[in-house]
Amino acid sequence: MSQIPIDMTDANQHTTLPFPPIPAQHILNCSFHAWHPKYRTKTPKARLIPLSQAFVDYLRADGIILPPEATRNDDDSGYSDDEDEEDPSEAWPEIHDKIKSTIAELGGKVVPKLNWSAPKDATWMSSTNDMECRTANEVYLLLKSSDFITHDLEQAFDGCDDTADVPYHLVLRKSFNLNPSLEFRCFVRDKKLIAITQRDMNHFEFLFDLRSDFSLQIEDFFDETLKDFPDPNFTFDVYIPPPHERVWLIDINPWAPRTDPLLFSWLELLTMDEPEDEDFVPEFRLVQRDDPEAYQFSATKYSAHKLPKDVVDASMTPSGMKDMMEEWKRVMDGEGQEDSETDEAG
Secondary structure: OOOOOOOHHHHHOHHHOOOOOOOHHHHHHOOHHHHHHHHHHHOOOEEEEEOOHHHHHHHHOOOOOOOOOOEEEOOOOEEEOOOOOOOHHHHOHHHHHHHHHHHHHOOOOEEEEOOOOOOHHHHHHOOOOOOOEOOHHHHHHHHHHOHHHHHHHHOOOOOOOOOOOOOOEEEEEEOOOOOHHHEEEEEEEOOEEEEEEEOOOEOOOOHHHHHHHHHHHHHHHHHHHHOOOOOOOEEEEEEOOOOOOOOEEEEEEOOOOOOOOOOOOHHHHHHOOOOOOOOOOOEEEOOOOOOHHHEHHHOOOOHHHOOOHHHHHHHOOOOHHHHHHHHHHHHHHHHHHHHHHHHHHO
């Protein structure tokens, strides 16, 4: 049977969990821009683009307005845009150009994220239903459609005792074929690796034969690479692709309720016995065949973040949202007139 305890404390009563104080500096230490320079050789290829206040304001603004796509002008062999279209990138042209050149540099396909979060909840906006972007506009569309990105922008220090200024960065990772069954989340408390869990909540039988070897590799990786991370408590995500001989660092996450403990509960992780000797082996949990989690493959992730398809389609064209809103207004005005006539007839 499942070894996963049911703990409603995590879901409903974060304030009662025995978390140590969470300083804003810890959240900043877990920002991609803070740790990536030091661990760059241990991570998949990525580029960071510092963001101006104008670009951050664009991400925060309501609605989705994308820069017009440049079109070939045969008369002068240059490019021209429709002068009637609004171009938000005029407020941040250097960033727009840098994003386009970085996509080209990284092979034409990238996966975006901000300091902490990737727009995983917005993949339904993508024609490929994933986070892979080939153009700057595809990057903007994912970022502006994501509640996770909004959290980075508006609630980065939720639950902290203090706050701080955030140097926002756009991270563009070179796209590669990542097998989600080989991603693992690791938990560090008091500078000791105490627990490991698979990230994908489906059952993979082959992982059980590899668990011991993966555990040793992750322990060695932590000792050799992350022991000097500035905070005593944090979590990190790793990827161990075939032939399973190298551990790649994917992300570093705060030791905070916002980080999903997956097959553990935060109460367990916070109250686990302290490792007493060097022979301690962190608990490594995998989804068992009979676990409820093993049947999540049919569930739609992040469904609460979706919008009606007609709204999405309208947002993809410069005049689409305006046309849709005008049509909606005509319908509502018509219904209002009918209601008025009905009232008068009654």
